[in-house]
Amino acid sequence: MKFSASALTASLLATVIGILLAIPMMLQWERPPMDTAQLGYRGLGMEQVTNPRLAETIAALNKAPVPDDPVDNDGVLVKDDKENYKNVQVLGDLDTAQFNRLMNSITTWVAPQEGDNAGCAYCHNVENMASDEVYTKVVARRMIQMTKAINTQWKPHVAETGVTCYTCHRGQPVPANLWSINPGAKQAGGMAASRMGQNQAAAVVGYTSLPYDPFTTLFEPNAKIRVVATTALPGNTGGSIQDTEKTYGLMMHMSDSLGANCTFCHNTRQFSSWEESSPKRVTAWHGIKMVGDINTTYMNSLTDVFPANRKGPEGDVLKTGCATCHNGVNKPLYGFSMAKEYPELSVPNP
Ligand code: HEC
Ligand code: HEC
Numbered sequence: 001m002k003f004s005a006s007a008l009t010a011s012l013l014a015t016v017i018g019i020l021l022a023i024p025m026m027l028q029w030e031r032p033p034m035d036t037a038q039l040g041y042r043g044l045g046m047e048q049v050t051n052p053r054l055a056e057t058i059a060a061l062n063k064a065p066v067p068d069d070p071v072d073n074d075g076v077l078v079k080d081d082k083e084n085y086k087n088v089q090v091l092g093d094l095d096t097a098q099f100n101r102l103m104n105s106i107t108t109w110v111a112p113q114e115g116d117n118a119g120c121a122y123c124h125n126v127e128n129m130a131s132d133e134v135y136t137k138v139v140a141r142r143m144i145q146m147t148k149a150i151n152t153q154w155k156p157h158v159a160e161t162g163v164t165c166y167t168c169h170r171g172q173p174v175p176a177n178l179w180s181i182n183p184g185a186k187q188a189g190g191m192a193a194s195r196m197g198q199n200q201a202a203a204v205v206g207y208t209s210l211p212y213d214p215f216t217t218l219f220e221p222n223a224k225i226r227v228v229a230t231t232a233l234p235g236n237t238g239g240s241i242q243d244t245e246k247t248y249g250l251m252m253h254m255s256d257s258l259g260a261n262c263t264f265c266h267n268t269r270q271f272s273s274w275e276e277s278s279p280k281r282v283t284a285w286h287g288i289k290m291v292g293d294i295n296t297t298y299m300n301s302l303t304d305v306f307p308a309n310r311k312g313p314e315g316d317v318l319k320t321g322c323a324t325c326h327n328g329v330n331k332p333l334y335g336f337s338m339a340k341e342y343p344e345l346s347v348p349n350p
């Protein structure tokens with residue numbers, strides 16, 4: 001009797017524990033089974049773990065639209081047709097036929113929605129196409145310069161694949177997965193007032209309680225993305241505790257953005273060692289520097305152009321992170337090159 005009673009208690013207990021475990025699992029965790037692919041030599045643990053049940057959602061997010069059909073040149077350059085093109089500052093070297101095709105595509109990439117202020121009217125006063133009175137047109141001109149800069153100056157990252165407006169915008173005027181300077185939630189003053197940017201689960205760092213704004217400093221040109229000391233004693237060349245926490249925050253953001261594990265880039269035997277890292281870590285390094293350039297040279301220069309409702313709580317513009325282009329995959333749009341169909345976006349700015 002005693003035996004079966006305790007067996008009953010044990011199985012009841014197991015059921016309760018099972019249910020308690022299952023609830024957070026359904027809410028937060030990704031349940032097994034997972035797929036595993038080996039990336040490095042066997043025995044190194046260089047492998048990728050992915051959730052096959054998310055594959056469809058991620059694939060849908062990364063489907064490229066069909067590019068507009070190519071058109072034949074008119075034989076007239078935009079800059080030579082002052083009557084119809086009065087205020088073209090960046091795209092003047094284009095043939096007029098190519099210019100009009102690009103305007104159509106830009107509309108599909110950025111503002112395809114129906115309505116009075118959509119389509120061409122999202123950026124233009126359609127009574128006077130040359131006017132710069134709609135702020136979105138001024139933004140778009142800077143974005144054209146930015147896209148050309150990405151495709152010409154950041155080849156170590158985007159390679160020949162390149163980017164178009166669609167890589168970030170995906171048919172929306174404001175891309176998904178942006179960030180701005182994050183002052184953190186308001187809270188009581190006193191000793192515990194400063195969170196040091198922590199303990200607030202944030203999507204940008206994969207819902208960990210790591211610093212929720214690792215970007216403001218780590219996308220700077222001389223950022224110290226360091227953890228590992230290179231000497232045994234003080235005076236070490238590793239990072240401070242703050243550098244360390246932010247570094248991990250950024251790494252979580254990068255992994256999450258690419259749908260990749262740490263081992264996509266690192267050999268976890270020694271995170272700092274470049275010799276033992278995969279070549280993708282070098283591409284990622286150029287990516288970090290490129291994102292810094294996108295945000296400081298281009299996005300920040302538009303601070304006075306954007307209306308208040310397009311800015312973050314501190315009044316800065318919304319900025320690009322890795323997820324803005326990558327959307328959960330290691331190569332945006334699975335490496336499909338839309339930029340190839342629009343060579344005009346891959347020539348240097350005039
Ligand atoms: C996302 C913003 C955006 C959308 C949408 C857009 N344009 Fe433009 N358009 C621009 C920008 C920016 C320029 C100026 C380019 C430059 O300075 O090199 C421009 C310039 C023009 C000009 C030259 C006007 C002049 O006299 O200087 C014409 C014509 C034009 N667009 C037609 C169109 C048409 C037609 C559509 C809809 C199919 C359209 N645009 C949709 C941003 C946009
Ligand atoms: C690297 C990513 C990236 C690329 C590439 C990019 N954009 Fe943007 N774009 C942004 C971000 C980020 C914002 C939002 C800034 C904000 O709202 O503060 C934005 C905003 C805009 C806006 C303003 C929308 C609004 O309603 O306020 C327009 C218009 C625009 N982009 C046009 C373009 C065009 C045209 C291209 C291609 C020539 C392009 N963008 C390429 C990141 C990008």
Ligand code: HEC
Nearest residue numbers: 225226227228251252255261262264265271272281284285
């Ligand atoms: C897409 C590639 C990529 C992924 C994924 C990635 N990292 Fe990194 N990691 C880098 C790069 C690039 C640097 C070096 C940045 C620099 O030197 O400016 C770095 C630096 C680091 C450092 C600092 C090493 C030192 O020299 O002190 C640590 C620690 C680290 N990563 C941990 C992680 C962890 C943990 C993960 C998984 C959560 C991860 N990384 C995911 C690319 C990546």
Ligand code: HEC
Nearest residue numbers: 157158159161162254280283284287288321322325330331
């Ligand atoms: C402006 C868009 C854009 C942004 C922002 C961006 N990337 Fe990329 N990235 C690309 C493109 C395009 C490729 C594909 C290049 C190719 O085909 O080789 C790529 C490729 C990569 C690769 C190589 C993947 C592979 O399988 O070889 C890594 C790693 C990577 N990016 C990491 C990052 C990290 C980390 C960030 C943020 C710090 C970032 N990227 C931000 C556009 C972007």
